[in-house]
Amino acid sequence: MRDTSGMTxxxxxxxxxxxxxxxxxxQSALDPAGFEAAELARLxxxxxxxxxxxxLLMLALSLHAARRRARPWSPRAAGRLILWGGAVxxxxxxxxxxxxxxxxxxxxxxxxxxxxxxxxxxQFWWRVRYHPPGGAPVVSANALRLPRGxxxxxxxxxxxxxxxxxxxxxxxxxxxxxxxxxxxxxxxRKAGLYRGACAEFCGASHALMAFEVxxxxxxxxxxxxxxxxAPATAAGPGREAFLxxxxxxxxxxxxxxxxxxxxxxxxxxxxxRGLGAGILENTAAQRAAFIAxxxxxxxxxxxxxxxxxxxxxxxxxxxxxxxxx
Amino acid sequence: MLIHNRRxxxxxxxxxxxxxxxxxxxxxYVLGSVACAKAGDPFAAIPLPRLGVxxxxxxxxxxxxxxxxxxxxxxxxxxxxxxxDDPTDDDRQxxxxxxxxxxxxxxxxxxxxxxxxxxxxxxxx
Numbered sequence: 482m483r484d485t486s487g488m489t490x491x492x493x494x495x496x497x498x499x500x501x502x503x504x505x506x507x508q509s510a511l512d513p514a515g516f517e518a519a520e521l522a523r524l525x526x527x528x529x530x531x532x533x534x535x536x537l538l539m540l541a542l543s544l545h546a547a548r549r550r551a552r553p554w555s556p557r558a559a560g561r562l563i564l565w566g567g568a569v570x571x572x573x574x575x576x577x578x579x580x581x582x583x584x585x586x587x588x589x590x591x592x593x594x595x596x597x598x599x600x601x602x603x604q605f606w607w608r609v610r611y612h613p614p615g616g617a618p619v620v621s622a623n624a625l626r627l628p629r630g631x632x633x634x635x636x637x638x639x640x641x642x643x644x645x646x647x648x649x650x651x652x653x654x655x656x657x658x659x660x661x662x663x664x665x666x667x668x669x670r671k672a673g674l675y676r677g678a679c680a681e682f683c684g685a686s687h688a689l690m691a692f693e694v695x696x697x698x699x700x701x702x703x704x705x706x707x708x709x710x711a712p713a714t715a716a717g718p719g720r721e722a723f724l725x726x727x728x729x730x731x732x733x734x735x736x737x738x739x740x741x742x743x744x745x746x747x748x749x750x751x752x753x754r755g756l757g758a759g760i761l762e763n764t765a766a767q768r769a770a771f772i773a774x775x776x777x778x779x780x781x782x783x784x785x786x787x788x789x790x791x792x793x794x795x796x797x798x799x800x801x802x803x804x805x806x
Numbered sequence: 807m808l809i810h811n812r813r814x815x816x817x818x819x820x821x822x823x824x825x826x827x828x829x830x831x832x833x834x835y836v837l838g839s840v841a842c843a844k845a846g847d848p849f850a851a852i853p854l855p856r857l858g859v860x861x862x863x864x865x866x867x868x869x870x871x872x873x874x875x876x877x878x879x880x881x882x883x884x885x886x887x888x889x890x891d892d893p894t895d896d897d898r899q900x901x902x903x904x905x906x907x908x909x910x911x912x913x914x915x916x917x918x919x920x921x922x923x924x925x926x927x928x929x930x931x
Contacts, residue, residue, distance in 0.1 A: 583926040590931040
């Protein structure tokens with residue numbers, strides 16, 4: 482564990498003077514909530530500061546040359562200026578920044594802790610599988626919960642096309658490539674809600690492929706995982722309608738006969754904040770709208786529209802899905 | 807060897823420093839990728855390829871220095887000022903020598919930058 486919070490605060494304060502609004506929030510690399518993101522944000526501020534200083538020096542030099550200096554330069558002095566200002570100093574500056582970046586890299590890729598989470602991307606959502614140490618895997622989708630202060634290893638892959646996994650507040654991007662497993666280790670340090678997104682164009686609904694991230698205290702996370710591992714218990718007419726209309730061919734709801742693996746696991750859909758991979762608020766009305774008009778809400782998604790369902794059954798399904806907590 | 811004490815500058819002496827840079831670059835990548843493909847485990851240290859990159863770097867830098875020394879001679883040790891654009895054999899030699907000298911400086915820095923990751927990164931992560 483490395484404490485960078487003091488430095489981070491300093492950098493953030495400096496940054497805040499330059500760009501007051503727009504730099505904080507649930508999806509901002511400039512508002513780091515994890516070790517990796519803090520290192521990257523610091524790298525950004527160092528680069529920005531260095532770039533600003535060089536830019537100001539260049540402006541001052543050109544003003545000096547254009548306005549102040551009446552005498553011409555001697556060829557010898559001009560040659561020296563070009564050699565030092567044009568070759569030696571830029572090379573040294575680049576070398577310093579390169580070494581700084583290279584020294585950062587090993588720490589950013591240190592091994593993860595015992596918790597391993599598999600995330601598989603497909604058009605246009607995220608399959609999530611938690612592998613707690615010594616426990617059975619827990620399947621979920623479109624939401625990622627992480628324990629604060631623990632290094633978690635994410636195993637990232639894709640099923641159809643290239644996607645990219647990015648939670649700006651926690652770490653840099655990592656590509657998700659079919660046929661390949663990429664590792665990303667995160668160490669969240671601030672509990673809270675964040676937002677991740679696909680960062681590689683992957684099709685018509687690429688911009689609608691996001692997910693919610695919640696960093697929880699370790700005890701809360703353990704409770705969440707136990708809840709998430711349990712089967713669904715809610716019953717009612719919505720459940721009958723869900724099964725009658727064949728939703729279980731694509732979706733799983735553990736505890737029922739729905740065991741489909743084509744679409745997202747819905748066992749605890751009601752416990753997620755977002756709907757449709759982080760694009761809608763998870764309310765009964767939005768759930769009903771999504772089921773009926775998914776083609777409009779999420780173009781090119783594989784799920785067909787179910788606008789033909791009787792209104793009552795549609796609402797019953799939407800209500801029941803909300804009860805799956 | 808192309809750069810071994812050529813009496814006159816020509817296109818070969820001009821191309822030698824960037825060619826050394828390119829070969830060094832290729833060698834570093836081949837060493838690293840072969841070692842990591844064989845290791846499998848991203849956390850396994852790979853000291854031998856790093857040593858190989860170090861030796862290749864020393865060799866490349868030495869060759870570029872030799873090329874630079876020769877280019878300086880072809881340039882005439884800076885006795886005349888650029889741009890060396892008179893239509894004479896002497897000026898053509900000075901032009902080639904000076905251009906080669908600048909390429910040597912660029913290649914020298916480039917070889918160093920290519921080799922730097924081998925200093926700070928010890929495994930295949």
